[in-house]
Amino acid sequence: DRPAVDAERSTTGGSGGNPAFITETRFDSFNLSPPTIKALHEDLGYEKMTVVQEATLPACLDGKDVLAKAKTGTGKTLGFLIPAIERILARGGRRSSNPDIEVLVISPTRELAQQIEAEAKALLKYHPLRSEIIFGGSNINSDRRRLESQPAEILICTPGRLQDHLDNTPSVPQRLKGLKVLILDEADNLLNMGFRPAIEKILRYLPGQRQTLLFSATIPPQVHTVSKLALKPNHAFIDTVG
Ligand code: ADP
Ligand code: MG
Numbered sequence: 001d002r003p004a005v006d007a008e009r010s011t012t013g014g015s016g017g018n019p020a021f022i023t024e025t026r027f028d029s030f031n032l033s034p035p036t037i038k039a040l041h042e043d044l045g046y047e048k049m050t051v052v053q054e055a056t057l058p059a060c061l062d063g064k065d066v067l068a069k070a071k072t073g074t075g076k077t078l079g080f081l082i083p084a085i086e087r088i089l090a091r092g093g094r095r096s097s098n099p100d101i102e103v104l105v106i107s108p109t110r111e112l113a114q115q116i117e118a119e120a121k122a123l124l125k126y127h128p129l130r131s132e133i134i135f136g137g138s139n140i141n142s143d144r145r146r147l148e149s150q151p152a153e154i155l156i157c158t159p160g161r162l163q164d165h166l167d168n169t170p171s172v173p174q175r176l177k178g179l180k181v182l183i184l185d186e187a188d189n190l191l192n193m194g195f196r197p198a199i200e201k202i203l204r205y206l207p208g209q210r211q212t213l214l215f216s217a218t219i220p221p222q223v224h225t226v227s228k229l230a231l232k233p234n235h236a237f238i239d240t241v242g
Pocket of ligand 1: 022046047048049050053070071072073074075076077078
């Protein structure tokens with residue numbers, strides 16, 4: 001019962017978004033950092049927000065917890081990466097040599113995690129910040145070497161592999177103590193794929209004082225249950241599907 005995430009994506013991704021989802025609201029009408037705007041305009045080639053970005057960015061930039069319902073291919077990735085990066089910048093100061101993992105993105109599949117990582121890299125081009133990716137099926141020792149030789153502020157992962165590192169790579173839970181933003185992407189697919197125990201375990205390692213953003217195309221009961229565990233009771237619910 002696993003949704004055809006990649007099949008759906010190939011009809012919507014890559015070509016710069018579906019024009020039906022683009023609004024008249026410009027990214028530079030929001031108070032975003034100049035390096036973020038420059039990357040959006042010059043590297044990603046986007047000036048206007050999609051419907052879900054326009055609907056969620058104000059609450060996300062405000063630091064609120066958000067449960068957002070939006071279809072595949074509507075631009076959720078930038079919708080959560082932009083406020084997450086802006087949140088890291090809000091602390092000011094320079095990059096540290098051993099930074100906390102300030103933003104954690106949990107994605108159901110390697111392919112989706114890789115797409116998120118590619119957008120994160122593009123968005124970070126003019127920022128003194130790094131992103132890193134870990135997923136199952138790759139060599140865990142090489143993960144460990146990457147994580148420890150070039151620690152990143154933004155970690156994109158699949159749940160099983162993160163769980164593995166929580167148990168076996170002490171620097172990972174250590175560096176997660178400074179987490180500022182948790183993102184659960186495609187929460188319905190995460191749960192359909194059986195990742196609820198992994199997510200519950202991950203949540204136990206994370207600081208309670210953090211912002212959590214949960215994105216899902218559908219909100220079945222399982223997503224409700226996890227949203228109660230992960231999000232603050234006063235979170236915003238933003239439905240762009242209806
Ligand atoms: P979702 O996560 O909602 O399935 P994605 O974040 O993968 O969707 O975005 C789908 C496609 O739309 C990607 O190719 C992405 O680069 C593109 N996109 C995102 N934001 C914009 C925008 N503001 N304008 C045009 N295209 C965009
Ligand atoms: Mg997505």
